[in-house]
Amino acid sequence: MAQFLPLMRDMAMDEFGAFEELRQHVKRVRQHTLDNLDYYLARFELEATNNGNQVHFASDGAELNSIVLDICQQHNARRVAKGKSMVTEETGLNHYLERGGLDVVETDLGEYIVQQAGETPSHIVGPALHKSRESIRDLFLEKHALGERELNEPADIVAEARRVLRETFLTADVGIIGANALVADTGYSMLVTNEGNGDLCANLPSVLIVCTTLDRLLPRGEDASAMQRLLVRSATGQPQTCYTSFYSGPRREDDSDGPLETHIVLLDNERTDILASDYREVLQCIRCGACMNHCPIFAAVGGHSYGSVYPGPVGSVLTPLLSSLEQAEALPNACTSCGRCAEVCPADIPLPDLLRDLRHDLSEQKVTPRRWRFGMRLHAFVAARPGLYRALTNLGFGLLARLGRKKGSFQHLPLAGGWTSARDFPAPQGKTFMAQYQARQAIDE
């Protein structure tokens, strides 16, 4: 599935035909909202409160977790039905609530699978994209005490998940969901899903808690709708998700269903610092996952290799900003600067530029090891002198080609121990790029 997502996105955008116009519009709206975040936050709080919601602000993950646990305890809750929420992955909410004695069940199918497997999501849109159908079948056979059965078809696996999760929806005391957008002028939160589990979490339990971050704000309903048109096509190539819901607040007198009490918890967790920094553009992200789907590094190593909640190009920018450069030193360097992520990003975030700036910060703040910094300075010196660069690359190329002629590769090479510890280094063959380029130019003339 993962390998088809770029194709599906490209087909959807071709059919749509207005990607660039809508992208620039959404970018302007996102930038305007971030520029006026204090105003839109106050407006959202006012409208949401007028709708009957209780709005909470959490400065960090620990505060969000504590607010949510308090609400659950006030209602003597025992079971929580959760929709997909990367924010609660960021704060480690599930474990916190479980330590508080609650039974927390993920209800998005992908999230449910990784929860049952004791794993973390590998992708922000498809949490279980790394798992095969067979491994999910074996997992369900092991975890669900439902007797003799075969789960060979995807439809059987989905039907079993639906059967097991129905019990959760019907018995949960509290529902927790995320939000794709917060609409300031109405106080509504918007959620898009393909499974409808978000709506069941939001409407069946008597208490609903929406956990999201400050940067999800948009001024108006039509802005959320414009963003949704880009988000869905970028994420899965669909023109529409199956469910797009706007939640206003608790059940009104004439409503036939809905929660009796609703809370919205807005997490900052470094976002206002990012907003004040040179990296503020990363907050324009609409969490579509397209940069991951199109990244050659992500495709080669998978989401778990990033070791963070947000993988791929956007995660490589966001994670060092949410934690620290020291803790996430490797991430900005795990990029080939191919630029594909920036081409497809519907929020037009210059991801390769931000990654390069982070590398610069790593070097300036001396987080990068001294020998790397020396190597980069040496490279910059040589690269700024084309004659010297060509002479040295010709020399090195010739030397390596001659030494490696017999075996075709090197198992050990000075200054390349990081590479050769895991794989052989191929000996150069043919001519250097510059030699080929000059030869081709000579033919063209």
Ligand code: SF4
């Ligand atoms: S950075 Fe862009 S492409 Fe990546 S998840 Fe965010 S909006 Fe999507």
